[in-house]
Amino acid sequence: MPRMKKTKKRSREGESSVDPPPSSHPLTKWFHANEDLIFYELRLAGRKEIPPRYLDPKLLDSQNFSHLKEMLNMQGLMDSLQFRDKYYPELTSIAYATLGIESSTQDPKDFSMVFKLGRDTYKVHCSRLASIWKLPLDSCLFEGGKIPLEDWGYDKMRAMDLFNLTQNEKSKMPCQPMNDEYMTLLYIVTYVLKPRVSGHGNVADEDLVLMWAMVNEIKINWPYLILHHILRLKGKDTSGGIGYLCLWTRIFNYLGIDVSNDNVKHLTPRSVINESILHHMGRGKGIQEEEQAPQMAFRGHPSPSSSSHEEPTMSDLMQVLQSIEQNMDQRFQRIEDNQTRMDRRLQRMERYMRIQEDEDEDQE
Structure with a gap:
C-alpha cells in the first residue's frame, strides 16, 4: 500500500506551509491543512466515543454520602457534573485533530484552548473556559x-490504605474493596473528570492521586487538567476514545459554531449517575446481606466456612455456564467491533489515496 503524501510548499514570503486538503474530500470544509486531515483520518476518525455522564444530586442525600458531597462542593464540581447537553461526537473528534494549549506568559496558569475548524482558528482563554x-x-x-x-x-501506600486497596498479582488495584462512597467517587473520576474507554474496575495510579487530593481538600485546576487529558487522549491510538463531549458542546455554543448539519446525540437514561450505579458496581445489597450470602461448595471442595453446605444443583451449574458463555460472547463481539473499525479505516485510507492520486494526475 503506498504511503500518504505529507508534502510542503513554500509561500511567497519563504515561510513553510502545508498543502490544503483535496477539494473533493467530504471533510474539506473542516480542515485547512492537509496534514490535519491525514492525522484525523489515521488517528481519530471512527474512534469510540466515551459516553457522557451527569450526576443526580439526590444520590448524595439518599445514600447519605455527606463526605462525597463535601468533597465535590469544595472542588466546585457540582454544577459541571450536572451538565445534560446534547453532543456532537463527529464534530468533537474533528476539533481534537488540531487542539492545542497556548500561553502568552511564563505563568502555567495563564493558558488558552486553541483549535481550528476549516480556515477559522478559535482561542478560548482559561478564565473564559472556567x-x-x-x-x-x-x-x-x-x-x-x-x-x-x-x-x-x-x-501511595497511605493512599491505598485510605481507600482499602491492594495490588493483585498483575500490579492492578481492583476497586471492589472500596466502600460505596469512595466507589462512587471513583465512578465520577473515571467517567466524568478523567474519562476513559475501559478499565473502570481498577484504580489507576493517577485515579488514586486525584482521589487522595480530593479527600485531603487539595483543590484542582480542573480546566487545566481537562485540556491536558484531552491532549493525552488525542495522542493515543484508536483506543483513546473521544471524551468530554458535553463540555465540547458548551464550547461550540459559546463560539457560535454552526452545528445544525452535524450528527447530534442525546443523553440516555444510562447517562445519569444515580442509585442504579451502585448495583452496576455490584453494590446496593448491604454488608449483612453480602456476609450471609451462601457460598457455592463444589463436589470435593467444601466451603471454608462450613463443611455441611449442599452440593450445587444443576440450576447453579447452568447459571455458571451461562455466565461464562455471555462473557465469551462479549469478548467475541469486541473483537468483531475492532475488526469493523479497522476495515473502515482501511477504506477511508484507500479512498483518500485515490483522491490524492487523481489530484496529482490533474496537476501533472
Missing part, C-alpha cells in the same frame, strides 16, 4: 501524568 464549564480556576495544577509528590505530601 466560566463556560462552571469550574474553579485558581487552584493546583495537575496534568494527570505528573504527580507533585513533594508539594502534596502524597504517599
Whole structure:
C-alpha cells in the first residue's frame, strides 16, 4: 500500500506551509491543512466515543454520602457534573485533530484552548473556559501524568490504605474493596473528570492521586487538567476514545459554531449517575446481606466456612455456564467491533489515496 503524501510548499514570503486538503474530500470544509486531515483520518476518525455522564444530586442525600458531597462542593464540581447537553461526537473528534494549549506568559496558569475548524482558528482563554464549564480556576495544577509528590505530601501506600486497596498479582488495584462512597467517587473520576474507554474496575495510579487530593481538600485546576487529558487522549491510538463531549458542546455554543448539519446525540437514561450505579458496581445489597450470602461448595471442595453446605444443583451449574458463555460472547463481539473499525479505516485510507492520486494526475 503506498504511503500518504505529507508534502510542503513554500509561500511567497519563504515561510513553510502545508498543502490544503483535496477539494473533493467530504471533510474539506473542516480542515485547512492537509496534514490535519491525514492525522484525523489515521488517528481519530471512527474512534469510540466515551459516553457522557451527569450526576443526580439526590444520590448524595439518599445514600447519605455527606463526605462525597463535601468533597465535590469544595472542588466546585457540582454544577459541571450536572451538565445534560446534547453532543456532537463527529464534530468533537474533528476539533481534537488540531487542539492545542497556548500561553502568552511564563505563568502555567495563564493558558488558552486553541483549535481550528476549516480556515477559522478559535482561542478560548482559561478564565473564559472556567466560566463556560462552571469550574474553579485558581487552584493546583495537575496534568494527570505528573504527580507533585513533594508539594502534596502524597504517599501511595497511605493512599491505598485510605481507600482499602491492594495490588493483585498483575500490579492492578481492583476497586471492589472500596466502600460505596469512595466507589462512587471513583465512578465520577473515571467517567466524568478523567474519562476513559475501559478499565473502570481498577484504580489507576493517577485515579488514586486525584482521589487522595480530593479527600485531603487539595483543590484542582480542573480546566487545566481537562485540556491536558484531552491532549493525552488525542495522542493515543484508536483506543483513546473521544471524551468530554458535553463540555465540547458548551464550547461550540459559546463560539457560535454552526452545528445544525452535524450528527447530534442525546443523553440516555444510562447517562445519569444515580442509585442504579451502585448495583452496576455490584453494590446496593448491604454488608449483612453480602456476609450471609451462601457460598457455592463444589463436589470435593467444601466451603471454608462450613463443611455441611449442599452440593450445587444443576440450576447453579447452568447459571455458571451461562455466565461464562455471555462473557465469551462479549469478548467475541469486541473483537468483531475492532475488526469493523479497522476495515473502515482501511477504506477511508484507500479512498483518500485515490483522491490524492487523481489530484496529482490533474496537476501533472
